[in-house]
Amino acid sequence: MNNMIINEHIEKKIDQAICWLREQVRVSETQGLVVGVSGGIDSAVVANLIKRAFPNNSLGVILPIRSNENDEEDGLAVVMKIDLKCAVINLDKEHKTILDKTIYELAELGLYNKEKKRITDANLRARLRMSTIYAIANQLSYLVVGTDNAAELHTGYFTKFGDGGVDLLPIATLKKHEVYDWAKCLDVPPEIIKRKPSAGLWEGQTDEQEMGTTYKYIDALLEDKLIPDEDREIIESLHEKSMHKRVMPPYPTFD
DSSP states (O other): OOHHHHHHHHHHHHHHHHHHHHHHHHHHTOOEEEEEOOSSHHHHHHHHHHHHHOTTSEEEEEOOSSOOHHHHHHHHHHHHHHTOOEEEOOOHHHHHHHHHHHHHHHHHTTOOOGGGHHHHHHHHHHHHHHHHHHHHHHHHTEEEEOOOOHHHHHHTOSOTTTTTOOSBOTTTTOOHHHHHHHHHHTTOOHHHHHSOOOOOSSTTOOHHHHHTSOHHHHHHHHTTOOOOHHHHHHHHHHHHHTGGGGSOOOOOOOO
16 A cells, blocks of 8 residues: 555544544534643644644643643644644642642651652642643533543553543544554654653653553554563553543442
């Protein structure tokens, strides 16, 4: 299959995703779409989709929390290239206040676990961002659009009620390599495409390092291809442990 045919196939899928987004807004009787822009490839693709779906009723939101300056710069490069209206809201103080108060109160009770501070910090960042985006969505009557792809959903590589707290997931069926294909077709800036995937949860954090495997192997497993046993075990374990993220909370039933 030559490149022209491949691009036409991708463009057709992109058009379908755009039509789907428009339909979701129509049936929900809302006014538009908002997405958190991290500077990564997934949010860059979704930002392009919502801008195409609603040129005048779409918004990007950049939410730095003691973030690497490159993240904000890359996020701005994405929204500026496609002329997507964007809000930048720094949450450094809010994050520090909540984290410090939480640690203090738990320490007073003798319950503070220092070893879990980093994951508590990281997940709090994601949940603060989610709350802020929804505050904006409420103001504008917009739907919140998520950026998780098939590999992230399968492994549970997202924060429950954080970046996983959204209304729509337009690239949820795309493997990571397909996200890159869409990004190239959408003319996402090269510096975004070359970035190592990272959730930006702490300095130097990368997705693959944290998961202990690669997107290449996750994609391959989702395509029923052979991968090393060690990686298969890691991915299957991640999938099983994160099952609770993909279903509604359990509840009892009564006679």
